[in-house]
Amino acid sequence: MAQIRDVSKRAGVSPATVSRAFSDPGKLSKDTLQRVLKAAEELNYKPNSLAQVFRVKRTNSVLVLVPDVANVLFARIVSGIERIAVENNYYLLVSDTKDDPEIERAGLEMVETHRADGVIQLGERRLTDLAPDLEAGRIPFVQAVETVHPMHYPTVQINNFSAAEAMATYLLALGHRKIGVLAGLKDRHVTAERLRGFRSALKSFDVPFNEGLVEYGPYSMAGGAQSALRLLSRNRDLTALFTMSDEIAIGAIRTAQDLGMSLPDDLSVTGFDNIDFGKYCTPPLTTVMQPAERIGEVAMTLMSNLLRGEITGDAQQTLSTELVIRSSARRLT
Amino acid sequence: MAQIRDVSKRAGVSPATVSRAFSDPGKLSKDTLQRVLKAAEELNYKPNSLAQVFRVKRTNSVLVLVPDVANVLFARIVSGIERIAVENNYYLLVSDTKDDPEIERAGLEMVETHRADGVIQLGERRLTDLAPDLEAGRIPFVQAVETVHPMHYPTVQINNFSAAEAMATYLLALGHRKIGVLAGLKDRHVTAERLRGFRSALKSFDVPFNEGLVEYGPYSMAGGAQSALRLLSRNRDLTALFTMSDEIAIGAIRTAQDLGMSLPDDLSVTGFDNIDFGKYCTPPLTTVMQPAERIGEVAMTLMSNLLRGEITGDAQQTLSTELVIRSSARRLT
DNA sequence: TATTCCAATACAAACGGTTTCATTGCAAGC
DNA sequence: GCTTGCAATGAAACCGTTTGTATTGGAATA
Secondary structure: OOOHHHHHHHHOOOHHHHHHHHHOHHHOOHHHHHHHHHHHHHHOOOOOHHHHHHHHOOOOEEEEEEOOOOOHHHHHHHHHHHHHHHHOOOEEEEEEOOOOHHHHHHHHHHHHOOOOOEEEEOOOOOHHHHOOOOOOOOOOEEEEOOOOOOOOOOEEEEOHHHHHHHHHHHHHHOOOOOEEEEOOOOOOHHHHHHHHHHHHHHHHOOOOOOHHHEEOOOOOHHHHHHHHHHHHHHOOOOOEEEEOOHHHHHHHHHHHHHOOOOOOOOOEEEOOEOOHHHHHOOOOOEEEEOOHHHHHHHHHHHHHHHHOOOOOOOOEEEEOOEEEOOOOOOOOO | OOOHHHHHHHHOOOHHHHHHHHHOHHHOOHHHHHHHHHHHHHHOOOOOHHHHHHHHOOOOEEEEEEOOOOOHHHHHHHHHHHHHHHHOOOEEEEEEOOOOHHHHHHHHHHHHOOOOOEEEEOOOOOHHHHOOOOOOOOOOEEEEOOOOOOOOOOEEEEOHHHHHHHHHHHHHHOOOOOEEEEOOOOOOHHHHHHHHHHHHHHHHOOOOOOHHHEEOOOOOHHHHHHHHHHHHHHOOOOOEEEEOOHHHHHHHHHHHHHOOOOOOOOOEEEOOEOOHHHHHOOOOOEEEEOOHHHHHHHHHHHHHHHHOOOOOOOOEEEEOOEEEOOOOOOOOO
C-alpha cells in the first residue's frame, strides 16, 4: 500500500504538503495541490487511518452499549444513532451488554484506552455506578431510553409517567375498571415510572389500585405470555390488560387467545413502544408510540455535540409520545 | 493518563519490560513482573490501544455490513456474530448499508485504511462487484445469509432451494393446489432460489406453475400486506399463500383478515425465517426455521479463522433448516 | 578459574502520519 | 533599493507502543 512518502516523492513535495493537501487544501497553491492529488490518485493512496488516529488522538468512533441487540426497539434506536453517526463521520462500535455491568464497565474502558471517543448507553445503569471513582465528564457519555434522573450527563428519554398515565386514562375512559397490569422487570426505573403513571390515572378516576393485579416479568413476548397466564388464571373477571411493552402485550394476546378468549371482545389489551409488529397483530395493537429512531438520532446528536465541546454536560431531552389507537382495546359494553 | 514510560520509571525498568509484562509475562523474572504489575496498578495504567494497534497493525475489530440493522433477522445474526466476536476478543463495527453499493464499498475501504481487520457482509452483493479491481483474498471477507455462488471467499448460508421445496411440499401434501406466492424482491438471489424450490415441489406433485400467482415485493410486513392485497383481489380462489419471509407472511395475514377471511380456515399461510413473532401471531405461523444466531456465529468464526490464516479462503458452510409446523396452514377440506 | 551459555533486561528503531516552527521567495510599502 | 509581511513549503519532532538486537550478569561447564 502506498504511503504518504511515496506520494510526496512522486509529486516532488514534502510529506507535510501531502498531508495538508487532504486536511487543509486551501493552504496549498493551486498548482501543487493538483500535483499532489494526481500523484495520490495514481498511487491509489489511502492514508493509514490508524496512524492518523494515533497522532490526532481521536478515533471518530463511538461505542453503543445495547442491552440486547436482537430486540426490535433497541435495533431501531441503533438505526437512528447510525444515521446521525454517518452524517457526522463517526463509526459505530456496538456491544451487546446483556445488561451485564461487567461488560458495560469494559465498554467505558474503551474510551480510556482510546478505542472510542465516547459511549452511548441504552441500558439503565448509571455511569457513576459503573465507575464510581470516575467523576462525570471525564468520559463523553450519553444515556438514552432507559434513563434515571437526575443525571450529570446528557440523556434522551420519554416521559414514561405521563405516557403510561395517558394510556391508562384511555382505558378508564373506555369504561374499564378491572384492569390487570403486565409490568416489566420489577427493578427497572421505567417499570416504576410507568406503574406510577398507571396509578395516577386510576386515582383520577377514583379507582382503587390493587397490587394483586400487577404481574412483573421480562420485557419480552415469552415474559408477557407467562405473566398473562398467571394473572388471567387468578383473575377471570379482568376486562383489560395494561402492559408495559408491545412484546409483553403480544405475548399476553397469544395467551388470552389460547385460553379461549376472543379479543378485543372478551379482553382489551394495550401495549407500549409501538413496534412495527403491533400494527400487524391480530387484533392490531393499541399502544403508545415511543419515537425510537428519533431517540437514537437525538442521542447521537448529543454525543456529537459533546465531543465537539458544544454542550456543557447535562442536556436532558424529553421526547414526546403519542397514543396510537388501533383495535386491541375497545369500549366496555 | 499514565503511560508506559511512567510505569517503567516507577518500577525502575525500561518501557520494553513493561510492555512484555503484559504481552509475554513468562519472559520476565518473578520479581520484576511483580514490581511492574504493582506500579501499573498504582498508576492505573491502561495501555493506549491506539498506539498498540498502530504499531501492531491489527485493530482487532471487524466490520459488519448490515442491509438494515432494524430488521429482526439481521439483528439476530448480528447478535450471533457479537457473541463469537467477544469470545475471540474482537470489536464489532456496524454499518447500516441500506443495501447501497456505495456504502458497502466504503466499508471495504475501512480495511484498506486499517480501521477494520475484515468485513462480514450480510447483504447479497459480491465482493468482486464492489471492488472489481481487487482480487479476492486481499481483504478478509465473509458473506452470510444472502450469498451467491460460487464464491472465492468463505460463506455461511442455508439451502434456500431445498428449504422452500420442503415447505411447498408440506403445503401440497396438505392438499393445496391453488397456491399463491408472495415472493421477495425480484432481483434477489434468495428470492430466485426459493422460487425454484417452490416450483420443484409443484413439479413433484404434477401441479403446473402459474407465474400469474406470484407477486414480488420487499421483504417486509408492509410489502407482504400490499402484495397480498394485489394477489388476493385478483385471485379469490387461492387456498394457500407460500411467502418468502415471516414478515411478508404477517403482512399477508393482516390483509387477509382485513379482507374478512378467517385464518387458517379460509386461507393457509406459510412464512420463512422463524422470527420470534411468528410464534405469537394469530394464527401462529407455520414457517421454516433459519438458524439466524448460528449463522452469525459461524460467520464470525470463519472470519476469526480467516484472520488467523487458518482457512484458505473458500470455506462454504451450509446450515440446516427445519420446518416448524404451527397453525397458520392446515389441511384443505 | 576461564569460558560458554542463557535468562533477563535495556536500548533504540521503527510504525505513518500530523503539526510546529523555520525558511524561502516574492509582492507591497516606504 | 531596502525593509516588511505574507503565502507556500520543508524539516523535524512527536504521538505511545512493540520488538529486534545488544548487553549484562550469573550459572553451568570444562
